[in-house]
Amino acid sequence: MFGNVKLAKSKGLVATAFAVAIGGICLAQSAQAEQIIGRQAYVSVGENTRVPIGWKQFCQDHPDECNVSPAQAVDVQLTKSAYKEMERINRYVNDNVKPLTDLDHFGVVEKWSYPTDGYGDCEDYVLEKRRRLIEAGWPRAALLITVVRDKKGDGHAVLTVRTDKGEYVLDNQEDEILPWSETGYRFVKRQSQTDVNVWVSLGDNRPTKYVAGTR
Numbered sequence: 001m002f003g004n005v006k007l008a009k010s011k012g013l014v015a016t017a018f019a020v021a022i023g024g025i026c027l028a029q030s031a032q033a034e035q036i037i038g039r040q041a042y043v044s045v046g047e048n049t050r051v052p053i054g055w056k057q058f059c060q061d062h063p064d065e066c067n068v069s070p071a072q073a074v075d076v077q078l079t080k081s082a083y084k085e086m087e088r089i090n091r092y093v094n095d096n097v098k099p100l101t102d103l104d105h106f107g108v109v110e111k112w113s114y115p116t117d118g119y120g121d122c123e124d125y126v127l128e129k130r131r132r133l134i135e136a137g138w139p140r141a142a143l144l145i146t147v148v149r150d151k152k153g154d155g156h157a158v159l160t161v162r163t164d165k166g167e168y169v170l171d172n173q174e175d176e177i178l179p180w181s182e183t184g185y186r187f188v189k190r191q192s193q194t195d196v197n198v199w200v201s202l203g204d205n206r207p208t209k210y211v212a213g214t215r
Helices: 002-041 053-061 080-096 102-106 122-135
Strands: 143-149 155-163 166-171 174-179 186-191 199-205
Touching: 002 166, 080 122, 080 166, 080 174, 122 143, 122 155
Parallel strands: none
Antiparallel strands: 143 155, 143 186, 155 166, 166 174, 186 199
């Protein structure tokens, strides 16, 4: 009888040690997964790069938009109400602006402008969404005009919104607001958070997919 008690205690200690070990492994894997998710939440930013000619011309037409002092980088606190407002503005612009190339619209290959007549290409959608969000009180430093390569490999522009929960993309090719890593785009360059007239390289930013059990 006493031998059985000792055996039971021994088995219990082994089981406890095993549970602790497994728990430690799970915590380590969880921490690793959180680090991976954290890296995926934000695009990796590189060196300063060439400013798009479209932005330079836009600044000539709208000097007040560009004659702004450098500011501190700010991320938006993405509350439920903030997300709904972002969603509303994104949907409104997508629904009320009709796509039209710059060549058909203005007779030139590239021209960034507000779609005041209800027509525009991707940059114009971005500018209008950015303007409406700024008018709604969103910080300019969190609203970044971004150049990407779309799923076909063509040049495209989207609005990246920096938040405390990651970077989200407002896109005229997609009504749903997506985290940058779920767009399927290759991110090329965008405005600096601290200076609208400085653009930074994003390199070949493609999200690294994490598959459970591979690390």
